Amino acid sequence: MKIAIASGKGGTGKTTVAVNLAAIAQLNGKRSVYVDCDVEEPNGHIFLKPEIDSQQTVTNPVPVIDDEKCDSCGECGKICHFNAIAVILDSVLVFPELCHGCGGCFHACPKGAITESPREVGKIEAGRSYQVEASGKEGIGFIHGILNLNEAMAVPVIRAVRKMIPESEWVVIDAPPGTSCSMVATVRDADYVLLVTEPTPFGLHDLELAYRTVRDLDITAGVVVNRAGTGDSGVGEFCAREGIEILAEIPESREIAEIYSRGSVIINEDEGFASIMAELMKKVEKRIMAEQR
Amino acid sequence: MKELVIISGKGGTGKTSIAASFAHLAGNLVTADCDVDAANLHLVMSPVVRRATGFSGGKTAVLDQGMCSGCGKCLELCRYDAVSEEDGIYKIDKTACEGCGVCAYFCPVKAIDMVDDENGEWYVSDTAYGPMVHARLNAGGENSGKLVTLVRGQARRIAKDGDFKVILVDGSPGIGCPVIASITGADAILAVTEPSMSGLHDLKRVVGLAGHFGIRVLVAVNKFDINPDMTDKVLEFVKNEQLEMAGRVHYDIDVTLAQVEGKSVVEFSDGRAASDIRELWRNTAESLELEV
Numbered sequence: 200m201k202i203a204i205a206s207g208k209g210g211t212g213k214t215t216v217a218v219n220l221a222a223i224a225q226l227n228g229k230r231s232v233y234v235d236c237d238v239e240e241p242n243g244h245i246f247l248k249p250e251i252d253s254q255q256t257v258t259n260p261v262p263v264i265d266d267e268k269c270d271s272c273g274e275c276g277k278i279c280h281f282n283a284i285a286v287i288l289d290s291v292l293v294f295p296e297l298c299h300g301c302g303g304c305f306h307a308c309p310k311g312a313i314t315e316s317p318r319e320v321g322k323i324e325a326g327r328s329y330q331v332e333a334s335g336k337e338g339i340g341f342i343h344g345i346l347n348l349n350e351a352m353a354v355p356v357i358r359a360v361r362k363m364i365p366e367s368e369w370v371v372i373d374a375p376p377g378t379s380c381s382m383v384a385t386v387r388d389a390d391y392v393l394l395v396t397e398p399t400p401f402g403l404h405d406l407e408l409a410y411r412t413v414r415d416l417d418i419t420a421g422v423v424v425n426r427a428g429t430g431d432s433g434v435g436e437f438c439a440r441e442g443i444e445i446l447a448e449i450p451e452s453r454e455i456a457e458i459y460s461r462g463s464v465i466i467n468e469d470e471g472f473a474s475i476m477a478e479l480m481k482k483v484e485k486r487i488m489a490e491q492r
Numbered sequence: 493m494k495e496l497v498i499i500s501g502k503g504g505t506g507k508t509s510i511a512a513s514f515a516h517l518a519g520n521l522v523t524a525d526c527d528v529d530a531a532n533l534h535l536v537m538s539p540v541v542r543r544a545t546g547f548s549g550g551k552t553a554v555l556d557q558g559m560c561s562g563c564g565k566c567l568e569l570c571r572y573d574a575v576s577e578e579d580g581i582y583k584i585d586k587t588a589c590e591g592c593g594v595c596a597y598f599c600p601v602k603a604i605d606m607v608d609d610e611n612g613e614w615y616v617s618d619t620a621y622g623p624m625v626h627a628r629l630n631a632g633g634e635n636s637g638k639l640v641t642l643v644r645g646q647a648r649r650i651a652k653d654g655d656f657k658v659i660l661v662d663g664s665p666g667i668g669c670p671v672i673a674s675i676t677g678a679d680a681i682l683a684v685t686e687p688s689m690s691g692l693h694d695l696k697r698v699v700g701l702a703g704h705f706g707i708r709v710l711v712a713v714n715k716f717d718i719n720p721d722m723t724d725k726v727l728e729f730v731k732n733e734q735l736e737m738a739g740r741v742h743y744d745i746d747v748t749l750a751q752v753e754g755k756s757v758v759e760f761s762d763g764r765a766a767s768d769i770r771e772l773w774r775n776t777a778e779s780l781e782l783e784v
Contacts, residue, residue: 207530209503209665214690239666240501240697242690280551280593280606301571301592348697349704351637351669358572376503376665377529383587383632399751401508405530412631416587429745431752453718460719462689 200487201370203389205413207405209376211395212425212449213237215459216476217373218246219466220393220483222331223476225339226466229369232340233328236385237375238321238356241343245462247328249341254324257344257359258317259300259352264291268312275304275313296351321346321356323363330464340367353381361388378405378412386413390487392420393446393479398430403437410443419490421446423479444486447479493651494782495659495678497526501694503665505686506714509747510769511662512536512756515621517773518784522656523619524647525626526640526674527664528612529633536756539617539624547614547627547642549635550591551606555584559603566595566604587632611635614643616650623650637669644674657783665694667701675701680708680780682738686715687722692729699733710736710779712772715743736779739772741765 204217214237221233235243262275262284273286283297284304295318305313322345327338344360346353353375361384364370374385386392392413396406406422413420422438427448438445449455455472458465466473498507498514511533515523525533553574555566560582567575567582574588575595584595584604596604611634614627625647627639644661651659663674675681681702685695695711702709711730716723723740730737744765750757758766777784 206503208532209500209530211504239668239671240690240694242502242693245689245693278593278597280591299590299592301590301594302569303592303594303597306569306594307597346668348667348700349672351672353666353668377636378631378633379529379629379636379670380632380634381668382529387587399748400535400754401532401751404532404535408530408631415631429748456718459690460686460688460722 200368200484201372201389202483203372203374203386203392204395205374205382205386205392205409206376206395207378207409208396208402211397211402213395214242214373215465216393216395216423217371218243218464219476220480221339221371222464222466223473223480224369225331227477227480230367231369232342232365232367234360234364234370234372235343236357236360237373238344238346238353238360239375241345243373244343246464247330247339247341249326249328251324251326253326254322256319257321257323257356259298259320259355260302260315261295261298261300261318262293262304262313263316264293265312265314268310270310272309274307274309278303278307300355319347320350320352323360325363331467340365354384357381357384378408383412383416386418387416389418390490391483392418393423393483394420395423395425396434397426398424398434400433403433406434407437410441419486421486424448426451446482447475449475493657493659494780495661496680496682496780497661497663497675497678498682498684499663499671499674499698500665500684501667501698502685502691505684505691506747507684508532508662509751509757510684510712510772511660513758513769514660514773516756516759517770518658518660519621520656521622521658521660521784522647522651523621523624524643524659524661526643526661526670528627528636528639528643528670529629529664531626531628533662534626536751536754537619537624538754539619539626541615541617543616544613546610547612547639548608549611549638550609551593552586552589552591552609553584553593553595554605554607555582556603559601561601563600565598565600569594569598591634609634612639614639616646622656623654625650637673640670640673667697671701675707676705678707680710682710682712682776684712684714685726687713687719687726689722692722692726695726696729699735710738710776712738713740716740717742738775738779739768741768741772
């Protein structure tokens, strides 16, 4: 089962829910994997402190021009939709940071003057986390992608991370905030999406956007309300109106905020929170089973 | 004219609450909400929209089933897994399409069209504190970086034409295309962080990015009293990196209550956070020599 944790608004508690949902599943005897697709600012490793056992780079294939073969016909510039290659006077200019690696110029060049060369845009690390006591188990599987600094495009790194996700009975995917291409690339083949929000006007506004995005992808979504008890009733009213299920409410708690700020797995230290996560896990499992039937 | 961009790396650290308060305190400036895929500034600035314009940032491949000869060239060439085939019927998944146009270019029967995306809208509005440029990216919209560039460009034009001295930009979380588009060429960044391991981790990435573009960085720690030890670690980082500390803000429920009222914190409250934000603004305006 693949469960994506998304939110629209940043800082609502996606990583908190994702990390602890992976942890509680492990504690309950599942083979659990945590995957961090928030490659611009991956934070799951801060809490899960994984032992990394494999690393690989993510590259984007960018064009390299053979000046001997090139006759400056301009076909490469014509096919490129991203302004990453252009023929100006007699020379071909390549802008690697704009290149999406589609291969268009490479295929279109009538002279065979273009080859592709891998350009590093990020990396992926995988390993296991032993932060949760789970007797007789081999730790929580861990994968995260890291976008290199100064790189604009997160999606190629997210795609590469997704390809590495193993088949497992419980996979929790931490999505980037927002509702744009990075978020879509992360959640699009999930079995279920949990939208984490907070009961405020900002939280509600971005929840509506995120919900619409997920609905357009035809994926079932449920809501987790974090910091419940603060703010207003807008999120509850929206969910009731749209028929979206609220699967869990995490109360506003200074203790939880402090455990989070230290970078610890919260289910290890707060029983109330652990039971909310256990309940959430069971509900998500049931919803996915019902969907698959 | 000076342009200050508020960013954070990590989401939810209080960028927008601080931006709205700054606008109120500045009184007369141009604001731009560049967090286009989760724009919130309009919720606390009561903008009156004067002009709305559609935004199309890219294209999507659309296959005409009637013309398709079933040769499979598109499936072979697409690097984004957007083309699928079942029983000889080819389909393009628009949510996976990158808009590169390779399939359309090579389709031997020209069955594929590249159609303009409707990615969203952008607005020029009036607020009590001067003009505001903001936008709405459609669900799952591509090209948020392009939309950010457009919003910022409009804000600059309005500032120039109206002789405004300050542009205040509310940025998006992360370090990718919308953030890069938000900060390039700006005079300074105010990085708003929070005292947590995640907040510090993400601050470091944002500071690294700003360093690459040679942009001056001021730092503010929001909710600093949640974890004083972590606040010390943030201060240590700021000192070691020779960044400027612009201020710190107490955790205060009034920040949430102001949002519920659709107001900025300083407009709504005289509490601790409001007074901290006033001081943060004084420090920032003084340090950057903002003419307000």
